[in-house]
Amino acid sequence: MNNQQNPNPLNFIVRIVAYIVEVLADAIVTLFDGLRRTMIHANPSVFSFLATLLPLALPLPVAFMTSSSAQKFFEWKPWAANTLGFGLEGLGLLAWVFAVEAYLSGRGLWLFGSVAIAYELTLIFLNVALAASEGVSGSYVIVLLLICFLPALSAIMYGNMRLTAEAELQRQDEERKTEAERLRQERREDRRQAQEMKLKYAAEAEGTKLKKRPFRQP
Secondary structure: OOOOOOOOHHHHHHHHHHHHHHHHHHHHHHHHHHHHHHHHHHHHHHHHHHHHHHHHHOHHHHHHHHHHHHHHHOOOOHHHHHHHHHHHHHHHHHHHHHHHHHHHHOOOHHHHHHHHHHHHHHHHHHHHHHHHHOOOOHHHHHHHHHHHHHHHHHHHHHHHHHHHHHHHHHHHHHHHHHHHHHHHHHHHHHHHHHHHHHHHHHHHHHHHHHHHOOOOOO
């Protein structure tokens, strides 16, 4: 009588399926862990990119709005109105960025702050006040006023981000200099120790030679 049991083929299939499921589960976990780490490391870069892009993108519709107001109320030619719109927004971007940097550094705040306020008042009068003089609704005036503040808000965020980035670059540069100086000092110490060992070995070798010399009778 044969007591050896025949292997069940279903057990082999179950083991294969279990192995495939385990491999797929590990692959999915690895994939999502990689995505999580990527998002963690990418977030600062994404925020820095947005902080750099928004101050350049948000003033564009405001510049066209100012250009349209100049053409409508002052009957300016398109080239002159566009020059006013884009030039005013460029001035506003520089003024608000420098004003934020001056506020955080404590230098020249009154100068750049005055320029930024003058830009904002000019922008409001060219768009909001002239539109209100035509009898538009109050809600339209409020929305127009809030739109005029968008370039300033984005420029303020950019100015803060720029100072933070410059401080971080300066810190990294100081760390590199400190590390380079530490390595230089270590190499200098290694050379000094090697020179001392060389002199020590030379002295020991010379002493050994002196001991081996035969004694000369007078």
